[in-house]
Amino acid sequence: MIYLQLFLSFFKIGLFSFGGGYAALPLIQNEVMTYHWLTSNEFTDLITISQMTPGPIAINAATFIGVKVAGFMGAVVATIGNILPSCIIVTCISYLYLKYRKLDTFQKILKTLRPAVVALIATAGLSIMINSFFSNGIFGVSTFHMQAVVIFGISLFLLLKKKMNPILVMVLSGFLNVGYMFLTGMF
Amino acid sequence: MKENKILFKLFISTFYLSAFTFGGGYVIITLMKKKFVDEYHWIDENEMLDLVAIAQSSPGPIAVNGAIVVGYKIAGIKGIIVSVLATILPPFIIISLISICYSIFRENIIVAAMLEGMQAGVGAVIASIVYEMGSGIVKEKRVDHVFIMIISFILNYIFSVNVIFIIIGCGLIGYFETVLERKKIS
DSSP states (O other), X not given: OHHHHHHHHHHHHHXXXXXXGGGHHHHHHHHHHHHTOSOHHHHXXXXXXXXXXXXXXXXXXXXXXXXXXXXXXXXXXXXXXXXXHHHHHHHHHHHHHHHHOOOHHHHHHHHHHHHHHHHHHHHHHHHHHHHHHBGGGOOSTTTBOHHHHHHHHHHHXXXXXXXXXXXXXXXXXXXXXXXXXXXXXXX | OHHHHHHHHHHHHHHHHHHHOOSOHHHHXXXXXXXXXXXXXXXXXXXHHHHHHHHHHSBSOHHHHHHHHHXXXXXXXXXXXXXXXXXXXXXXXXXXXHHHHHHXXXXXXXXXXXXHHHHHHHHHHHHHHHHHHHHHHHHTTOHHHHHHHHHHHIIIIISOOOHHHHHHHHHHHHHHHHHHHHHHHO
């Protein structure tokens, strides 16, 4: 039953992504790989689209994967699955907070989670990098894209040293590749 | 009647924030504070700081969690429904439209080249985020945290241990550390 599968997968993603933003990335990748909902290229496209549009990555992924796997209803089910853990947990904590005004144990636990979350984002990021450097993520001389490595290097420089806006950097990297293809006569 | 007016205002403002905020949950939550504390005076400043802390430390997307705490504070369960709906509708609509066009656009060679270049760009965006978050953790100078980071990476990347087990494991370590700290103090 595809709807139930989508619901449960995105429920898990909602329940275990701590720290917002990219914390959901490794979890989404995990579910996508397990059920073969997207190819690694489509997954990277999804992250690219998420970066370019407003909205949390997990909600974008729920909609994108839901539509692709089971149409409009799939998107609705996946999105509800994704926000349900938040709705339950955050409401309970807010209720307890407004009643007792205490938060510290929870925040201390979160401090220990953060290093793990960074490591998991690194793993997911690494597979996205490999996918862009080599066609379909297969290592080899014939699948290697030198220009992708150059674009990656330029982008990283602009982000870390020039503190450029990530959306701008991504638009630029898209145009750089189009320019490269044009110059090498691939169009 | 007055309640309906508040709910309507809540819907419009969260919808607007969700549709036009680029840059993720941390940005949106700052804008929520501006709107509901500084402009509408619906929530008091100190309380908002704690509500933000709840939204950031709970699992799930921070923008959704932010909508829940704000909606709950302003109008209870009804407020939650209204603000959460307003938060998820914009990305839901935008991505639905993109998914429909995606397969058609992907066939176009210029769009494909553009997306391929952007894949290298998004790799760099994630690398820079990992670098910044990672160096933040190293600067804390807590050996246990650096150790957790390295072990988590090895377990996940080399041994393909499921992400969920790693998160549960580290959560338990954090819990026991807090309990031990308390015992030391008392």
